Amino acid sequence: MxxxxxxxxxxxxxxxxxxxxxxxxxxxxxxxxxxQLYRQGMEVEILSRKLFPGGWEISGERQAAADRTEELIDSGEVKVLYQATALTRDGLLAKADITLIKKDRELHIYEVKMTNDVGLSPDSRDAESRKEKYLYDIAFQKLAFENAGYRVGKVFLIHMNGGYRLKTATVDPNKFFKQVDVGQEVEALLPAVKAEAEQAKACYGGEEPPCECHLKAKGKRCPGFEQFHPELANDDSVYNLNGIRVQRIKTLYERSILKIGEITEEVGVETGLSRKQLNQIAVHRTGRPIIDKPEIASMLNRLKPPLSFLDYEAINYPIPLFADSRPFQQIAFQFSLCVLENGEEEEPAKYEYLLPVASDEELKRLVDELRRVMPAGGSVVVWHQGAEVSFQNNLAELLPEEKTFFEDLNRRIFDLEKIFSGQHYVHPGFKGKTSLKNVAPVLAPELSYSDLNISEGSQASRMWDQALGEADEVRQKIFDDLLRYCHYDTLVMVRIYQHLKRLLARLRPPIC
Ligand code: SF4
Incomplete structure (x- = not known):
């Protein structure tokens, strides 16, 4: 079965x-x-058990776990179970994070969710999709436990309190978590969940279902989209038009247009493609870049030497790692800085710092080091300023004595990406994107991210998290990889800047 x-x-x-x-x-x-999510989820779940201490943990798989659960519930000696398991005759298997045992086989089930928002508060974002995600999940648990012969009196979601700030040496679970009684909502869902569970079993026991996401919006596709549709994920696919909406894709499909190269200027305008998309199509078709040199010159003229190319790597850990931080708050654990004193062709001076442990002392040291090496004046050049400014604001929030320092950095910021996102430099090799990883291979080809063991921001955050739990040698190796990666980001910015300066120099009229 x-x-x-x-x-x-x-x-x-x-x-x-x-x-x-x-x-x-x-x-x-x-x-x-x-x-990584599983590991962090387990940490959150273990912490949540402190809300209901003294429970027994059910281990083992399927029938053995279900039998042990039943035995402990019927013994009358246990009040709390962690990972209580139900296996029904018709093949539903559920493990509840926390179960309180009441009289006569009545259970109260608690599901722990690693989120600040389960969609049930008035200020929830994406309330409907969040509710659907979390309520169907716990409704399945209730269905399975009831079908296994228990009475489920109450069901709760436990989630993190987004407003919680770490004030003590350890997290206070009573303030860190919120509990929401979702009994009514779950009751209303049970008939649908029951029917769906049957459909799921029938589907899983049958032939491979078709994949129809080629006409669905990005948010509706599963993580397997690119694996299931390799033909749509290649560079020439209309799916790779920057920010393309599903409605436009449908229109292009109706005209049997599947490749960017097949979109003429006329069709692009008729189908309502944006200026960015039309530019992407134009450079793709001609193979020649669009370069607005006067605008680039005007933007670069705003830079004031010395030029400080700055990049952070940050982590948003569910359980706050630093005093005064909140769940999932993005906190920088590393910076890299390249300084061009004269803003020209010289080799940059290089500075960096990486937290060897997650501690308040080390975080303070990172900021001290940044302040020590950061020039007192000049422009601070970043890529995608929204992220870097928010990292700086978060550091200022945790270290209020540094607020003036970070406000000054924010004021001096120059976002180099805007030259590209503003469409002043569009190259077919950017493939419609303006991230550093897309621009670098074209304008700084000597620095290849594929040579690195860590090559993008979310991986950096995962690896730092992992490194903290590793033995010395492995940890040091990961730290070296992280330092190299972050330095690459700043050095690539330097090279792109120097490329632009050379490009503009070629524009200047010859001196007679
Ligand atoms: S891409 Fe994923 S979500 Fe979309 S139809 Fe295929 S399998 Fe389903």
Whole structure:
């Protein structure tokens, strides 16, 4: 008999084909990210147990775990279970994070969610999709426990309190978590969940379902989209038009246009493509870049030497790591700085700092070091200033005595990406994007991210998190990789800036 656990049920809800592949083929999608989320989720769950101390943990798989759960519930001697398990005759398998045992087989089930927002407060963002995500999940648990012969009296979601700030040496679980009684909402969902669970089992036991996401918006696709549709993910696909909306894709499909190179100027305008998309198509077709030299010159003229090219790497940990920080607050754990004293062709001076441990003392040291090496004046050049400014604001929030320093840095910021996102330099090699990783291969080809062990920001954050738990040698190796990566980001900015300066120099009229 096919056993349907909660994960497979939720995967079916994401998409039948996605769930089918995971269950029947063991197909992997974004596994390293999932592993980190799993590890962090476990930390949050273990912390939540302090709300209901003294429980017994159920271990083992399926039938053995379900039997042990039943034995402890019926013993009358245990009040709290962690990972209580239900396995029904019709093959539903559920493990509840925390279960309180009441009289006569009545249970209160608590599901712990690693989020600040389960969609049930008046100021929730994406309330409907959040509610759907979390309520169907716990409704499945209730269905399975009731079908296994228990009475589920109450169901709660436990989630993190986004306004919590770490004030003591350790996290206070009573302030860190919020509990929401979702009994009514879950009751209303049960008939739908029951029907869906049956459909999921039928689907998983049958043929591979079709994949129809080629006409769905990005947010509706599963993480397997690119694996399932390699033909749509290649550079020439209309899917790679910057910010393309699904409605426009449908229109292009109706005209049998699947490749960027097939979109004429006329069709692009008729289908309502944006200026950015039209530029991307134009450079793709001609193979020649669009370069607005006067505008680039005017932007670069705003720079004041010395030029400080700055980049941070940050982590948004669910359980606050630093005094006064909040759950998921982005906190910089590393910076790299390259300084061009005269703003010209020289080799930059290089500075950097990486937190060897997650401690308040080290965070203070990082800021002290940044203040020590940062020139007192001149422009601070970053790529994508929104992120860098928010990292600086968060540091200022945690270290109020540094507020003036960071306000000054924010005032001096120059966002080099704006030359590209503002469409003053569009190159076919950028593939419609303006991230450093897309611009670098064209304008700074001597610095290849593919030579690095760490090559993008979310990976850097994951690796720093991982490094903290590793033995000395492995940790040092990861730290070296992180330093190299962050330095690359600043050095690539320097090279792009120097490239632009040379480009403009070629424009100047010859001196007679
Ligand atoms: S890409 Fe879309 S249709 Fe295909 S498996 Fe994923 S969610 Fe389902």
């Amino acid at each position: 096919l056993v349907l656990d909660k994960t497979n049920y939720i995967n079916y809800r994401i998409c039948p084909r996605y769930g089918w592949h995971r269950l029947n083929r063991g197909t992997q999608f974004n596994e390293d990210i999932k592993e």
